[in-house]
Amino acid sequence: MRWSVLLAVWLGAHGAVAAPREDLEAELRTGDIVLHTSRSRQSQFIQVATESPLSHVGMVEVTPEGAWVVEAVQPVQRVRFAKWKARGLKGRILVLRPKELSDAQRQQAVDAAKAHLGKPYDLRFEWGDEAMYCSELVRKAYARGAGVEYGKLERLGSLKVKGLEKPMRERYGRKVPVELELVTPASLAVDARLEVVHSDFPAVR
Template sequence: MMRTLILYIGILAGAACTQQREQLRSGDLLFQVGRESAMSGAIMAATGNDCELQFTHVGIAVIGSRADSVLEATSDGGVRMTVLSDFLNKSARLNGRPVSIAKRLKDTAGIAAAVARARTFLGQPYDYSFRPDNGKLYCSELVWESYLAPDGRRLFPAQPMNFRAADGSMPPFWNELFAKLGEEIPEGLPGTNPNDMSRDTLLTEVFRWF
């Protein structure tokens, strides 16, 4: 009986992986609710709203003939390529499944160029300052810099950044981070975040893991 159950679970897992691979394409944006950390908590407090999910991270799918990866900017490695399974392991869990969603541009004409452009940023350090044009990138900034309209404009709009929680208070994480950097908190400067980007009407959902 136990052997039959294990075999059944294995068949289901294999079917799910096949469905995932068939639906994902290079250039899909993978939005993630990260596991609880000081940074993800501060991001969620500042960019969350009444929607069901509050995304704290985004990466770019790179689907290969042998391995699937995610191009992402992370606080522990800068802009790098991460194996898809490792990316998903960093997600929060819902009923044991990673809380991550894949979305795709409705107009797919420029996606290949966007992925090629994103690759040129590999090795750049993480942008703890959250400021544009400083040779560093945070996760949604990588997407913002890579996905361009035919006329060179960025597809995803930058908005005045908010670092405050819903009650108007500043999470201690941001005060401590920018004190260490010796910089002012860039409240109100133009920027992006995964939560807003995930809800852009240019995108449509193609797969979810939970």
């Protein structure tokens, strides 16, 4: 199923999507999960493999100084929300919020994510803690900070990787680990335990 259809069906079942607002930052809450289309080279491969435009994800922390995003790039870092949003293709983002967690639980999840600040980005999408990729950081932060595992683990070989043999060999060598389990931004995006706060994606308005 194409990403646009999948997200449209899911969003239709979870309520209307908010129209874009200039005061979006004021609507954010600590623990919100934000997704966009990265401009990185690997973004196009992630989009193809997951049939989704959502190729990067981070976690919001709201402070008296404004909203920030904790994200796994090179290295894991904490950046201003406005800067994070601007990095996405056309500035479009999807904002999700856990439905049944307290403010304290969401802050604990963000604190768990911040424990990884400074770690390198995991280009191989492995599950160890020595390095982190974006959706791994979010899933682990909520699992360890709030006891909830958002998204699902999927085998690399179960994704739409046909036609991506060359970039995968460049990353992994001749033996691609098709049994590798990973969590994708697209998997987080369709988790029914997360409610839509805002979406800029035309296909799901």
